[in-house]
Amino acid sequence: MPDHLHLNLFTMASVEHVSPGSWTFPGDRSPEYADREYWTEVARTAERGGFDAVFFADVRGIYDVYGDDRHTAVEKGVQTPASDPQLVVPAMAEVTDDLGFAVTRSTTYTHPYQLAREFSTLDHLTDGRIAINVVTSYLQSAAENLGLSERMDKQTRYDRADEFLDVCYKLWEESWDDDAVEVDREAGRYTDPEKVSAIAHEGEHFSVPGPHGCEPSPQRTPVVYQAGSSDRGREFAAANAEAVFASQPTEEGVREYMADVKSRAADHGRDPESLKFFIGVVPVVGETQAIAEAKHEEYTRHVDVEATLALLSGFLDMDLSELDPDQKVEHIETDAIQGTMNAFTKAQPDREWTVREVAEFCGLGTTSPTIVGTPEVVADELAYWHEEVGVHGFNVKEVVRPDSLTDFVDLVVPELRERGLVPDPDDAGDAPRGDGTLRERLLGEGQSRLRDDHPARR
Numbered sequence: 001m002p003d004h005l006h007l008n009l010f011t012m013a014s015v016e017h018v019s020p021g022s023w024t025f026p027g028d029r030s031p032e033y034a035d036r037e038y039w040t041e042v043a044r045t046a047e048r049g050g051f052d053a054v055f056f057a058d059v060r061g062i063y064d065v066y067g068d069d070r071h072t073a074v075e076k077g078v079q080t081p082a083s084d085p086q087l088v089v090p091a092m093a094e095v096t097d098d099l100g101f102a103v104t105r106s107t108t109y110t111h112p113y114q115l116a117r118e119f120s121t122l123d124h125l126t127d128g129r130i131a132i133n134v135v136t137s138y139l140q141s142a143a144e145n146l147g148l149s150e151r152m153d154k155q156t157r158y159d160r161a162d163e164f165l166d167v168c169y170k171l172w173e174e175s176w177d178d179d180a181v182e183v184d185r186e187a188g189r190y191t192d193p194e195k196v197s198a199i200a201h202e203g204e205h206f207s208v209p210g211p212h213g214c215e216p217s218p219q220r221t222p223v224v225y226q227a228g229s230s231d232r233g234r235e236f237a238a239a240n241a242e243a244v245f246a247s248q249p250t251e252e253g254v255r256e257y258m259a260d261v262k263s264r265a266a267d268h269g270r271d272p273e274s275l276k277f278f279i280g281v282v283p284v285v286g287e288t289q290a291i292a293e294a295k296h297e298e299y300t301r302h303v304d305v306e307a308t309l310a311l312l313s314g315f316l317d318m319d320l321s322e323l324d325p326d327q328k329v330e331h332i333e334t335d336a337i338q339g340t341m342n343a344f345t346k347a348q349p350d351r352e353w354t355v356r357e358v359a360e361f362c363g364l365g366t367t368s369p370t371i372v373g374t375p376e377v378v379a380d381e382l383a384y385w386h387e388e389v390g391v392h393g394f395n396v397k398e399v400v401r402p403d404s405l406t407d408f409v410d411l412v413v414p415e416l417r418e419r420g421l422v423p424d425p426d427d428a429g430d431a432p433r434g435d436g437t438l439r440e441r442l443l444g445e446g447q448s449r450l451r452d453d454h455p456a457r458r
């Protein structure tokens with residue numbers, strides 16, 4: 001594995017992301033999620049720790065599947081309340097030079113012309129440090145609040161997402177020539193009209209004549225992240241994603257997922273080795289093994305099992321309050337998040353999970369592996385995934401905020417730097433800071449634009 005490993009801080013502009021109940025931990029600062037200072041501090045810490053990006057999850061709607069009621073989600077802060085992460089990014093970008101920002105956006109509840117404009121603006125303002133995590137959304141309550149009586153079925157959501165990105169790609173990649181903007185004061189010509197084209201998109205879901213309203217930004221198309229795990233989701237990732245979130249809970253599952261998505265990417269004419277695969281991890285770090293284990297025990301005590309069930313009920317679109325806690329989880333094809341379902345029904349064919357076991361397992365970071373130990377133990381585990389399994393990077397999930405991040409940055413990152421797994425800023429020579437785009441960080445210098453083999457370029 002020639003490249004160094006890549007790090008995203010996987011978080012949410014909410015009181016809680018994927019460790020339900022951890023905001024009750026004494027000293028946890030999650031209730032500051034709506035404050036600018038909280039996020040500027042996170043940004044500075046992540047940049048100091050060599051993170052490539054802060055990756056914001058985001059949902060529309062509320063987790064009201066559990067008990068067919070929103071009460072638990074609201075009372076216990078299950079990804080509620082939450083701010084719009086896209087609006088948090090400029091403050092974080094202002095205090096950093098190199099850190100990227102991956103923002104989750106749904107193709108189901110917005111319009112591509114509008115979204116293309118927002119991301120061109122963010123890409124300009126951040127000097128090319130933007131990625132979009134493309135999702136199709138899974139909560140029925142989102143559909144109801146955003147003008148639909150019913151959530152679209154998954155096939156329709158992904159069909160719409162295909163066309164959505166097609167429109168965005170045309171706006172970002174084709175509409176304006178690189179040298180369209182002239183700013184010729186003498187001639188009074190700001191832009192050469194011959195170098196700005198309509199896109200004339202007419203499809204099943206959208207009619208967008210264009211042209212794009214923004215001039216080309218440093219990356220034109222933001223880096224595309226994706227986390228689909230159903231058959232249709234994998235196909236969508238293979239066609240579009242540059243960074244893919246493999247959420248399988250076992251090594252075997254991750255290997256299978258990567259091989260499958262790579263093979264599908266090759267079918268789309270892409271170099272499969274250009275896709276970067278990330279897995280989620282939940283590091284719980286201490287100066288000694290005993291300290292780490294004590295922390296883990298304390299963190300586990302703050303897991304709120306009912307809140308976890310409310311979160312999972314939304315992920316699975318299945319009311320877990322109706323099931324006996326000792327009942328075995330049966331596989332279904334869900335219209336919500338298939339990956340979460342598969343984690344407990346398919347990933348380990350020999351293992352049966354009860355509802356109670358799933359809730360306890362998912363309380364710290366849902367389906368991602370928790371790594372408890374010294375900086376050396378955590379670094380060994382990350383190195384194994386990187387060097388032996390071929391994973392390119394990690395979505396680091398927090399439990400207690402910001403301690404999980406600061407522990408990782410202060411304890412694990414020095415160890416990773418020592419081993420050459422994360423670049424050491426002291427070795428960067430005279431390279432100026434803020435000199436690269438997020439895509440360059442992932443693919444290498446000079447690669448700010450989508451690769452030529454990406455379907456959007458052909």
Ligand SMILES: Cc1cc2nc3c(=O)[nH]c(=O)nc-3n(C[C@H](O)[C@H](O)[C@H](O)COP(=O)(O)O)c2cc1C
Nearest residue numbers: 057058135136137227228229230233247337338339
């Ligand atoms: C690890 C992981 C993180 C996700 N994060 C989000 C998110 O922040 N917001 C969202 O609406 N969907 C999110 N999703 C949902 C997926 O992007 C996708 O839309 C959903 O899983 C349905 O497709 P699938 O069954 O193909 O996975 C996530 C899925 C996974 C597995």
